[in-house]
Amino acid sequence: xxxxxxxxxxxxxxxxxxxxxxxxxxxxxxxxxxxxxxx
Numbered sequence: 103x104x105x106x107x108x109x110x111x112x113x114x115x116x117x118x119x120x121x122x123x124x125x126x127x128x129x130x131x132x133x134x135x136x137x138x139x140x141x
Contacts, residue, residue: 106130 107126115125 103130106133 103126106129110126110129113125113129115121117125
């Protein structure tokens with residue numbers, strides 16, 4: 103996960119400050135889902 107954050111660490115989180123989940127976790131889940139064929 104550290105390597106993933108190194109790659110995407112410059113992305114600014116546009117969500118409100120009270121977001122429940124970390125942006126990097128959401129991006130990682132989306133990446134894994136798309137690799138598994140999610141649409």
